Amino acid sequence: MSGNEAVAKAALDAGVALGTGYPGTPSTEILENFSLIGGLAQWAPNEKVAMEVALGASFAGARTLVTMKHVGLNVAADPLFTSAYTGVTGAMVIVTADDPGMASSQNEQDNRHYARAAGIPMFEPSDSQEAYDFTLRAIELSEKFHTPVFLRVTTRICHSKTVVIPARSATEPQKPEFVRDIKSRVMIPAYARPAHKRMRERLTQITDWNERSDLNQTIKGNDDLGIIATGISYAHAREAAPEASFLKIGLTWPIPIKTIENFTKSVARCVVIEEGDPVLVETLLAAGLKVEGKDPMYRFGELNVGRVRRILSADTSPEPAPAKGKPPQLCPGCPHRTGFKILKKLNCIVPGDIGCYTLGVLPPFEAMDTCVCMGASIGVGLGMRHVLPDEKARRVVSVIGDSTFVHSGITGLVEMVYNPPKTGHVVLILDNGTTAMTGLQEHPGTGRKLDHQPTNQIIFEDFAKSLGIERVEVFDPTKEAEKFERALAEALKSGELCVIIARRPCLLAAKKIREYEQQAAEANAHE
Amino acid sequence: MSSQTNRTRNTGVSPVRIRNTGVSPVRKHRKQSTEFTGETPVLRTAVTNVVIAGLGGQGVLKASDILAEVAFRAGLDTKKSEIHGMSQRGGSVASDVRFGKNVLSPMIPSGRADFLVVLDGEQVDVNRHVLREGGVLIGPDKIDVNALGNRRSLNVAMLGILSNHLEIDLPFWLDSIKANLPEKLHDANIEAFETGRNAAGD
Numbered sequence: 001m002s003g004n005e006a007v008a009k010a011a012l013d014a015g016v017a018l019g020t021g022y023p024g025t026p027s028t029e030i031l032e033n034f035s036l037i038g039g040l041a042q043w044a045p046n047e048k049v050a051m052e053v054a055l056g057a058s059f060a061g062a063r064t065l066v067t068m069k070h071v072g073l074n075v076a077a078d079p080l081f082t083s084a085y086t087g088v089t090g091a092m093v094i095v096t097a098d099d100p101g102m103a104s105s106q107n108e109q110d111n112r113h114y115a116r117a118a119g120i121p122m123f124e125p126s127d128s129q130e131a132y133d134f135t136l137r138a139i140e141l142s143e144k145f146h147t148p149v150f151l152r153v154t155t156r157i158c159h160s161k162t163v164v165i166p167a168r169s170a171t172e173p174q175k176p177e178f179v180r181d182i183k184s185r186v187m188i189p190a191y192a193r194p195a196h197k198r199m200r201e202r203l204t205q206i207t208d209w210n211e212r213s214d215l216n217q218t219i220k221g222n223d224d225l226g227i228i229a230t231g232i233s234y235a236h237a238r239e240a241a242p243e244a245s246f247l248k249i250g251l252t253w254p255i256p257i258k259t260i261e262n263f264t265k266s267v268a269r270c271v272v273i274e275e276g277d278p279v280l281v282e283t284l285l286a287a288g289l290k291v292e293g294k295d296p297m298y299r300f301g302e303l304n305v306g307r308v309r310r311i312l313s314a315d316t317s318p319e320p321a322p323a324k325g326k327p328p329q330l331c332p333g334c335p336h337r338t339g340f341k342i343l344k345k346l347n348c349i350v351p352g353d354i355g356c357y358t359l360g361v362l363p364p365f366e367a368m369d370t371c372v373c374m375g376a377s378i379g380v381g382l383g384m385r386h387v388l389p390d391e392k393a394r395r396v397v398s399v400i401g402d403s404t405f406v407h408s409g410i411t412g413l414v415e416m417v418y419n420p421p422k423t424g425h426v427v428l429i430l431d432n433g434t435t436a437m438t439g440l441q442e443h444p445g446t447g448r449k450l451d452h453q454p455t456n457q458i459i460f461e462d463f464a465k466s467l468g469i470e471r472v473e474v475f476d477p478t479k480e481a482e483k484f485e486r487a488l489a490e491a492l493k494s495g496e497l498c499v500i501i502a503r504r505p506c507l508l509a510a511k512k513i514r515e516y517e518q519q520a521a522e523a524n525a526h527e
Numbered sequence: 528m529s530s531q532t533n534r535t536r537n538t539g540v541s542p543v544r545i546r547n548t549g550v551s552p553v554r555k556h557r558k559q560s561t562e563f564t565g566e567t568p569v570l571r572t573a574v575t576n577v578v579i580a581g582l583g584g585q586g587v588l589k590a591s592d593i594l595a596e597v598a599f600r601a602g603l604d605t606k607k608s609e610i611h612g613m614s615q616r617g618g619s620v621a622s623d624v625r626f627g628k629n630v631l632s633p634m635i636p637s638g639r640a641d642f643l644v645v646l647d648g649e650q651v652d653v654n655r656h657v658l659r660e661g662g663v664l665i666g667p668d669k670i671d672v673n674a675l676g677n678r679r680s681l682n683v684a685m686l687g688i689l690s691n692h693l694e695i696d697l698p699f700w701l702d703s704i705k706a707n708l709p710e711k712l713h714d715a716n717i718e719a720f721e722t723g724r725n726a727a728g729d
Contacts, residue, residue, distance in 0.1 A: 104610075145556030161592075163605060239631035239636075324653065331617065420687070
């Protein structure tokens with residue numbers, strides 16, 4: 001079972017009433033599996049909304065799971081920090097799926113920093129069995145201490161498959177109901193000040209609990225070398241140094257400092273093996289413990305058995321360059337191809353966005369100039385338009401996908417209407433009817449829910465017009481390539497605010513979309 | 528809370544039972560590979576490392592799912608790992624499958640693979656560094672794709688070649704292939720598997 005499947009199974013076994021999130025590699029399959037095995041799972045328009053929906057359900061006493069990739073947590077950070085003040089009633093488990101090595105991400109931020117910054121406990125499983133076990137434990141801890149709890153996984157936990165033996169959650173979920181608790185949940189300053197103190201007291205209690213907990217395991221080896229490890233790094237380190245003594249930390253925030261201190265005293269040399277930033281080692285050094293970390297060169301990318309061996313032997317010689325494979329590319333016949341051909345032909349300046357279409361940056365197109373975060377194409381494009389000389393400003397086109405537009409492009413479009421550049425602006429929405437990059441997930445613009453059942457649909461052109469944007473046009477980029485090109489050229493010349501939608505289903509999704517539509521039509525006919 | 532050390536599985540299948548059944552119809556035709564120069568990994572004690580590589584869309588991940596399940600069904604601790612995400616866009620894909628008595632890291636250390644199974648000719652050199660000295664390369668040249676009913680079954684045919692090198696009984700392979708594919712594809716893939724199993728050493 002993959003780590004993602006294990007989290008979904010544990011959530012179901014623990015009676016989680018609602019799973020919500022936004023697709024993002026490597027987290028996506030958690031909610032898909034939760035839905036497949038019978039859980040109620042929903043895609044939200046973005047992670048912030050998902051976090052708020054989960055929080056509301058937890059306030060009402062239900063157990064909730066909210067999933068996202070590491071950068072998604074940035075989007076959800078606003079409700080996150082204050083949820084640590086309000087606390088929860090039903091369990092709320094926040095899965096942050098980090099991507100060290102950036103297999104499919106724009107940065108390799110280490111979300112362990114969020115646990116300390118927000119004051120929220122964090123579990124870090126080291127394989128699928130622990131992904132299962134720790135999800136159950138996170139639910140218990142969340143309800144015991146009335147706090148949201150992180151489950152931090154990484155690409156190799158999410159997508160590796162290891163053996164899992166399921167268990168049953170010890171406690172039954174309570175029945176959802178609303179119990180008013182204004183001072184805990186309405187964070188005006190007068191109520192938030194004591195809430196902050198409560199949060200810190202809670203962390204102290206959890207630290208004490210963690211010191212006695214079986215989540216942190218000592219494996220006695222020889223006394224010469226002790227290794228403190230968390231998450232996947234533990235598996236690599238056990239293989240790299242089978243004779244060493246180990247302390248594996250399961251609940252990594254708040255850290256069980258006394259347990260760790262005792263361990264460091266039991267060995268002659270103590271090394272902290274952690275992937276990513278030196279989060280744990282710096283905390284231990286600050287506490288005055290005698291531990292070693294890794295050379296800064298190992299902060300970049302994933303760890304593996306070989307790299308752990310190098311860390312342990314303090315080897316800082318240059319590492320062999322990884323073999324260069326064939327890079328991914330836009331599928332042959334992908335409807336996005338037409339758009340990038342035209343953008344290149346018209347010599348456009350292209351602030352781009354996150355999705356399959358980011359591959360438009362690679363040859364043969366090389367038709368993308370920026371890619372920062374979800375939705376940034378519109379804001380970045382507007383910024384360029386405001387300051388560039390007119391003849392250059394008129395070449396700027398913001399390019400964004402359909403799912404990304406719903407996620408974070410809507411407020412960008414509002415900004416365009418509110419602060420229009422004097423040369424106007426052109427937003428090109430590449431609408432392929434699915435969240436293709438993460439594996440064909442639905443979104444509010446497809447008119448289908450996570451489980452592909454029909455629901456209300458957001459119509460982008462109607463939405464743009466409702467904001468007062470007059471030049472809104474829709475083309476099939478494959479069938480109407482020439483019209484599409486002419487319209488884009490004219491839009492650039494017009495000096496108006498324009499939205500052009502290139503709409504044609506993703507090749508990989510087209511057949512499935514037809515099937516869903518047919519099923520929906522048949523269901524309607526039976527009504 | 529089960530600890531790492533006491534989490535021994537009891538699947539009811541003893542590892543000792545591996546390769547103790549009668550002669551299977553396929554095995555009768557089996558030819559010993561002439562290429563296998565390394566020692567046979569001892570499944571019950573050492574960890575066997577298999578890397579399956581190719582391009583997105585070739586069924587690399589499906590093949591590694593099948594192989595991992597074969598080992599799991601045979602009662603071995605099994606881990607498998609790969610990178611998802613970009614794989615559907617035609618880029619390089621490689622999947623690590625490890626099995627044995629107790630597997631720790633899900634990733635195969637560089638230069639420690641016992642077997643490298645490659646589905647695309649151009650991906651051979653890209654991945655060769657994973658093999659240990661004496662490790663076995665099973666490349667796409669080992670099979671005539673025209674001999675396959677469907678080229679898309681190349682991934683399973685390559686598993687057929689691999690199966691000759693691993694002392695795991697045939698039923699585990701066949702059951703795992705069926706469990707990982709829709710029923711309408713069973714016959715074609717079993718056939719491809721047998722084609723691969725009989726092709727080794729030719």
